[in-house]
Amino acid sequence: MKNESNNGAGIYKKAQRKPKKLGNSPVLWFIPLVLVLLLVFVYPIIEIIRFSFTDAGLIDRDYTYTLKSYFSLFTSPGFFNMLFVTGFFVFFSVTFQMMLGLAVALLVDQGMKRRLHGTVILRTAVLTAWAIPGVIIGIIWTMLYNESNAGVLNYILSFVGLDSGIAFLSDPINSLISVTFANVWRGTAFSMIMIYAGLQTISKDVIEATLVDGANAVQRLFKVIIPILSPVLFINLIVVTVETFNTFDMVMALTGGGPGRSTEVIALSIYNSIFRQFELGQGAATAVVLLLINTLMTVIYFKAIEKNQAVN
Amino acid sequence: MKINKLLMVIFVVGLLAIMSACVGNESKPDGDTSGKEGKGENESTVTINWQAIPPYSLQSTDENRVEYLQKAIDEWEAENGKFEINPMVTTSNISEGMAKLQEQAAQGRAPDVAMVDSYIFPRFYDYLQPLDSYLEEAGIELDDFFPFAQDVMTGPDGKIYGLQFTTDVRTLYYRTDLVPTPPQSWDEVLEIGKQLKEDGYNALMFPGGTDEPTVNTSLWPYYWAQGGELVDDEGNAVFGEGENRTKMLNALTYLQNLVDTGVTPSRVTTYGNEADLNAEIATGELAMFIGGNWQVSQMKEILGEEEFSKWGVSHIPHKDPNAKTTLAGGWVWGIFAEDEEKQQAAFDFIVHTFIGDKGMGNWATIGGYLPTRESVYKHESYTGNVFTDQFSEFLNHAQMRPAATSYTKISAELQNAASSVLSGGKTPEDALQDAWDAVK
Incomplete structure (x- = not known):
């Protein structure tokens, strides 16, 4: 017995001493991934941060290291307006995308449970908005918001007595609301998908128990469904917020940031600085501001996941 | 051992492929999309x-x-x-x-x-x-x-x-049946425009969005006609100081007057280039617009020969009725x-x-x-x-945009200024000051 034991330990030690084969090590398998991450993510971020501390132009690459780009950005007359526009756009986009996403998800869920006709069509129609590229959505809404006689929305509004039409895109305040509305339309589908998936995880027993307790629909929604969905809603909130901060294509196609700078969000400002004004340094500094905002959102996202896992 | 060798071979081949792709790119000029060897x-x-x-x-x-x-x-x-x-x-x-x-x-x-x-x-x-x-x-x-x-x-x-x-050259297009004599000055534009507005027409339109055609058609000609300079000999921006400031302010105030009087609808801020006006031309309710010579063929296509024959061209009206400055x-x-x-x-x-x-x-x-x-x-x-x-006669009064590297910034800021004034978002003074602060 003793011998057997000794023998077993010897085998174990022998196995421990055995030199590691490269093929058994995970390092080599990670090399391609690390290379891709370094090239595609880390290197561009380092370059953006580096350029943000220069006065580089897109054409003339001779530059010096300076804080001028940040100084110029923070003292620019349009900087705080850009932050306000972005804040408005993100806040209202996210709020309404979440609310409408929840509403549509509940409708689809109820429709599916009651086996109503057209539920699949409704779900597909909503998803279509999400699948359309932002530029196309921008063009579609440009046609809808058109303020001439060819405008679709103004034509419809003329039937309810608004003959003079609404300046959807030519008024600075209206244009910001119009752009936000179009973005809500675009983003509601994503929230709907997330929340609908969350709804499928709610146990039927829980809902039945609330019915037995005599809870009405509103009570069921606010006291049971939303609390259960809260982890999904929170993750959805973070993802949608980051996505909205990065929105550029639709705004570019719809208003180009105008009139003036009334709809110029941060992401669009970066494009304008680098590709229209050729100011690589200032564009990079603006990109760093956006990067910081997104990093903050990501930190909150991970903290939320950690907290959620701890609760579970 | 076999796995090691296999992995090493894959790694080395991949590395060589990336290197050869990099070298290959250097030998081919950028922009070659022809696919032609x-x-x-x-x-x-x-x-x-x-x-x-x-x-x-x-x-x-x-x-x-x-x-x-x-x-x-x-x-x-x-x-x-x-x-x-x-x-x-x-x-x-x-x-x-x-x-x-x-x-x-x-x-x-x-x-x-x-x-x-x-x-x-x-x-x-x-x-x-x-x-x-x-x-x-x-x-x-x-x-x-x-x-x-x-x-x-x-x-x-x-x-x-x-x-x-x-x-190419920028010019005033006008409906000869509605405007028998084209306006020669800003005052005449406002006077004729108000009457046209009362008659139910969109009197004067031009690109007014945040894009290059806005300044090309609707700002630089007005500014240059007064003798304004965008940059000095060293290429530094000068539009916001001294007499240049007054001249730029005049041009922006004129744009404001056009919108305030209803001569120009504020929706021009949604038009980034000359072709965006085509839909307005097609309605038959537009009396005058500032556009480019290349729009003639587009107008013929949109309107047909008969309707097109109602249109005429003239110099862009300026503060001084004798000025004929345009942009080429x-x-x-x-x-x-x-x-x-x-x-x-x-x-x-x-x-x-x-x-x-x-x-x-x-x-x-x-x-x-x-x-x-x-x-x-x-x-x-x-x-x-x-x-x-x-058009060839207009070219004799044409100016070109300055080649200075500062021009792109100047243009972008003044596009915003013009667009802001036309939308009513800023006064000409504030719009000019913001543009100048951003550029200087």
């Missing part, structure tokens, strides 16, 4: 890399243009058996395309011959080859080009570095090739297709452009339109 590798054939923007290339959506270009290339190649044209296309985003070309030129990677936007052409003088001897051999006189084109083509050392082959643009060919044989071949091809009497006449006719050589207007190959004589 070229006969350059063949000892007997020399490839000329010819770069154009999409509407001037074989990728144009206009069949007539493509047909003309393909025929011109085939003819020229047949006459010059040793050479082959390699068509390259740059991006349709002009600013981006020009930025990339300048970067290529600075690194010695520019195509042999390329199109350059006329207003930034002076930025390329250092990288371009002088063409004086080639022009002399071809018998083309510099004096035959319009004065503004000569200025662009001639470098600071007096040598000719480019060949401007098209130009256009494109210039520049030769970057250092090899003399290639220079000669590139020059010959450009003259054959775009610069010679026949080439310029044909291309201007097909594309709806204005020739840059006065003699071509009388050449049989050029067929203008009913307004051609007036």
Whole structure:
């Protein structure tokens, strides 16, 4: 017995001493991934941060290291307006995308449970908005918001007595609301998908128990469904917020940031600085501001996941 | 062991593939989207890399243009058996395309011959080859080009570095049945405009969004006509100080007056370029607009001959009724090739297709452009339109945008200023001050 034991330990030690084969090590398998991450993510971020501390132009690459780009950005007359526009756009986009996403998800869920006709069509129609590229959505809404006689929305509004039409895109305040509305339309589908998936995880027993307790629909929604969905809603909130901060294509196609700078969000400002004004340094500094905002959102996202896992 | 070897082989092969791809990219000029290998590798054939923007290339959506270009290339190649044209296309985003070309030129990677936007052409003088001897051999006189084109083509050392082959001009279009005598001044525009507005028409429109055509049609001509300067001799912005400030303020205040009086609807801020006005023209409710000469063919297509015949053109009205200032643009060919044989071949091809009497006449006719050589207007190959004589007269009062590198920033900020004033978002004073603060 003793011998057997000794023998077993010897085998174990022998196995421990055995030199590691490269093929058994995970390092080599990670090399391609690390290379891709370094090239595609880390290197561009380092370059953006580096350029943000220069006065580089897109054409003339001779530059010096300076804080001028940040100084110029923070003292620019349009900087705080850009932050306000972005804040408005993100806040209202996210709020309404979440609310409408929840509403549509509940409708689809109820429709599916009651086996109503057209539920699949409704779900597909909503998803279509999400699948359309932002530029196309921008063009579609440009046609809808058109303020001439060819405008679709103004034509419809003329039937309810608004003959003079609404300046959807030519008024600075209206244009910001119009752009936000179009973005809500675009983003509601994503929230709907997330929340609908969350709804499928709610146990039927829980809902039945609330019915037995005599809870009405509103009570069921606010006291049971939303609390259960809260982890999904929170993750959805973070993802949608980051996505909205990065929105550029639709705004570019719809208003180009105008009139003036009334709809110029941060992401669009970066494009304008680098590709229209050729100011690589200032564009990079603006990109760093956006990067910081997104990093903050990501930190909150991970903290939320950690907290959620701890609760579970 | 086998796994180790296999992994190492995969790793090394992958690394080599990436390295070879990098090396391979260096040997091919940027912008080559033709997919054509070229006969350059063949000892007997020399490839000329010819770069154009999409509407001037074989990728144009206009069949007539493509047909003309393909025929011109085939003819020229047949006459010059040793050479082959390699068509390259740059991006349709002009600013981006020009930025990339300048970067290529600075690194010695520019195509042999390329199109350059006329207003930034002076930025390329250092990288371009002088063409004086080639022009002399071809018998083309510099004096035959319009004065503004000569200025662009001639470098600071007096040598000719480019060949401007098209130009365009901004003008006032007006409905002759509604406006028998076109307005000559801002006061007349407001007076006539108010009456037209009362009669139910959109009196005057122009691009007013945040894009380059807004300043080209709706700000620079007004400002220049008062003697305003955008930059000084060193290329520094000067529009926000001294008398220039007053002149710019006058122009912005005029824009504000147009909207406040209802002469111009504020929705012009949603129109980023001249073509955006086509829908308004089609309604039949637009009395006047400021646009470009190239819109004639578009208008004929939209309106038909009968409705189109109601339209006339005139100088852009200014503060001073005697001023006739307008803005001209256009494109210039520049030769970057250092090899003399290639220079000669590139020059010959450009003259054959775009610069010679026949080439310029044909291309201007097909594309709806204005020739840059006065003699071509009388050449049989050029067929203008009913307004051609007036457009060529307007060109004598044309100015071009400054080539200074600061211009892009100045333009972007003043596009925002004009758009903000037209939308009612800012007063002319605030808009100008913000633009000046951002630029200075």
